[in-house]
Amino acid sequence: MTIDEVVGRLESGMTIGIGGWGPRRKPMALVRAILRSDLTDLTIVSWGGADVGLLADAGKIKKLVYAFVSLDSIPLEPLFGLARQNRTIPEICEWDEGMFFTGLKAASERLPFLPMRAGLGSDVLRNNPDLKLVTSPYPAPDGELEELVAVPALRLDVALVHMNRADAHGNASYLGPDPYFDDLFAMAADQVFVSCEQVVDTAGLSVDTPVQRLLLNRMMVTGVVETPNGAHFTTCTPDYERDEKFQKHYARSAADPEAWAAFKQRFLSGDEDAYQAAVADWTKEQA
Secondary structure: OHHHHHHHHHOOOOOEOOEEEEEOOOOOHHHHHHHHHOOOOEEEEEEEEEHHHHHHOOOOOEEEEEEEEOOOOOOOOOOOHHHHOOOOOEEEEEEOOOHHHHHHHHOOOOEEEEEEEOOOOOOHHHOOOOEEEEEEEEEEEOOOEEEEEEEEEOOEEEEEEEEEOOOOOOOOEOOOOOOHHHHHHHOOOOEEEEEEEEOOOOOHHHOOOHHHHHHEEOOOOOOEOOOOOOOOOEEEEOOOOOOHHHHHHHHHOOOOOHHHHHHHHHHHOOHHHHHHHHHHHHHHHHH
């Protein structure tokens, strides 16, 4: 598929899970395409990075479910910080990271919820009054019936993930140090679109690559898009690391309205090819 074909399959009001982790292996080419689209009122589920910041700045998010939003070397994602301070995201669900994982796991197993202890005794429950408690039907060793948090399933209409390699059928592998939770996003979703650095034939997925790095299989995936450098400016190890210089430029620009307007005009006003060309030109200027 093409980037535009994927976005053409999305609808306003959908719940969209975005894979990766903070500023690591995010499907940024697909996120940038959503920015250019007419899509609105989205529920975004993400271990967030610039994906959340950009979508929040563009007014695309109706509801955000997240465990954190960070750029790692820049601890607080600047556009997300502004959106939280100005309360421009109508509905916020701030969950513990373990709860977030458990919600995806419940959805992947087609369960309505899964119980866990994370959140007990904390303000997570106070700040998320929709979270319910459930009493275990099985007694603990001391005979007590334990009260647990019932974490609801994070069911997704669509999952967007970025992988290093994929074939045309939807089998996809990561080559870096961490799968993150892209397989859970895929299994929690009705439709899954994979962007990747390179589409190869199926046999090529296992050449010089451990088989356990084949994270997604064709039964999970709706469509595949070849998007070289499509995770920029996040990492896509070993193909490339995070573009720290550009990330700093992004964060500095986001802190000033005039600079941010200029950033958007230069980097986000055109299609993905225009973005990649603008980044290449900017990189040459910094050399």
